[in-house]
Amino acid sequence: MNTEKVITAPSGYLAFVLVLVLSAIAAFCFWAEQYVAGAFLCIINFVLILPGLVIVNPNESKVLTLFGRYTGTVKKDGFFWVNPFTVKRKVSLRAFNLNGQQLKVNDSVGNPIEIAAVIVWQVKDTAKAVFSVENYLQYVNIQSEAAVRHLANSFPYDHIEDETAGITLRGGALEVSHMLENELNERLDRAGIEVLEARISHLAYAPEIAQAMLQRQQASAIIAARRLIVEGAVGMVEMALNKMREKNIIELDEERKAAMVSNLLVVLCGERAVSPVVNTGTLYH
Incomplete structure (x- = not known):
């Protein structure tokens, strides 16, 4: 399994100045009818220098691969120059909000309920996020839904259904949110994702039994x-x-x-x- 390797790339300003200088020399060569020299300088500019210039915005990163091999991740924001033959993939390091859809599941005693959760997460390991799973955004959505379903199946909705229950979905909001956060961190660690917060945003009986339960x-x-x-x-x-x-x-x-x-x-x-x-x-x- 690939693990993240943060690298420090050289500044791109010197490479940009070199591009301007070579462009000026190439223009002079064409003016002086030195077409071979001018074409050679253009090839250097557009093949070896310009493709290596990258801009990394704040809270973003660039994951670099060279001929199928992971070479490192640039996390520092700024203007850099890297190997022009590397494939550069942008991975955001910002926090994401996942507003989960309402799921209809059964609680631990079999009552149908509706439940949804709001999850705040961000990429912790860019290498795992890119290479360990096919699509880390889709992976977060699916695993979050599975974790919410498992949580709903583990506890009763309220003490009315199970008076001996120590924790209920309705009464133990803090404990339930803490358990959901821990389970999500375990599930999403494979993709290099860190869950910052997880809260139950919607909890109610299913419509077919809501009136009777009320x-x-x-x-x-x-x-x-x-x-x-x-x-x-x-x-x-x-x-x-x-x-x-x-x-x-x-x-x-x-x-x-x-x-x-x-x-x-x-x-x-x-x-x-x-x-x-x-x-x-x-x-x-």
């Missing part, structure tokens, strides 16, 4: 709220009975206590405001 979530929320209300109401009733007993406000038998507890629970746990009923008789009528 109702299930609403029911779970209502049950949890009711449980909290009942626990609070029981505590308030207990506190009221204890206060009346401590202050000797009234002595209640078991039947009266049961009636009072029932009335307080109705008032505290009811969804609507209660209408009081004034009893003008005794407590037994």
Whole structure:
């Protein structure tokens, strides 16, 4: 496997000045009817010097191959001259954003979900990117989709489906993103790609079960709220009975206590405001 070899190419300004000088001499030769000398100088200019001039922009590189052999990579930006017979391939070193498409997959418990990820990556090893894979851009797209699918299959969507799950896609966003980033770095290392950041950008139930799952979530929320209300109401009733007993406000038998507890629970746990009923008789009528 080829590994990157960074080389320092000589400056191209001296070669450019040489091109101008040889061009002037060739023009003079043609003017003086020295056609052979003029043609020879033109061949030197256009075959040996001009093809070797390269411009490397910031955050770009030139991968050089000579007769099928990798000779090195120029990463420093500027104007250079290299062997004119080398093949020069530009590889960008800038960071790329991959906005993955929404994928329909099953989570670890079999529920169909929709998931997508945003991945920030850049080329770390230009030799691997050019020579180890056929097309590193396509390789990143395919491997990223495979990693997102594998991640979705490894965890449940939420704790509602699997209460024993330590990490869920919805609840463990940071952990899931970290795992996705690590898996992508392992998959893309062959192509010399480094993943800088990976985040889940879209996560939802598939349309065919979204309504049912929403109702299930609403029911779970209502049950949890009711449980909290009942626990609070029981505590308030207990506190009221204890206060009346401590202050000797009234002595209640078991039947009266049961009636009072029932009335307080109705008032505290009811969804609507209660209408009081004034009893003008005794407590037994």
